[in-house]
Amino acid sequence: MTGTVPDAEQFLTLVARLQAEEPRLSAIQAGLLAAASLGIAHDSRTFARHLGLAHALVLRELNALAERGDRLSIETRDARTMRTHYILPGKT
Template identity: 60%
Template sequence: MTETPPDSEQFMDLVARLCTAQPDLTPIQAGIIIAAQQNIARDSRTFARLLGLAHALVLRELNALLQSCAVLKLIKRDERTLRTFYQPV
């Protein structure tokens, strides 16, 4: 089974639109939200890998997002790796 990769231009356009609509979001936070809504990534490690970002950076942005917005819901967190699973509310 081959999976079609998401259209990066469309993804970035959605991120830019969300950043414009909600200027308090960082581009990474907007990317996390869009990736979850589009079912591209629903955990911190996958999002970091797909976008070529450090997992620690993604965790920092995700934690800030979970504390400030009611857009995502925390599902579980791996205690050893800190991999965090989330889903859109």
């Protein structure tokens, strides 16, 4: 986690809003976007750990979202651990 403890209500509200705006987003995909936006997580392992999800499941959803190319971009992948760092468009 980066910095402060995230506000769970704020995170869940943003996930719900993202899914309402774009119904084809899965809950995990919306969560990945919300986590990046709120500074909670910018990599797959951190996101999986914070939410208690299997890393393989997070990777599948992250890759599906990245393939669309409009919501987030893959920055780097660690070949050994499969940790995948991602960013939102316009963020550095």
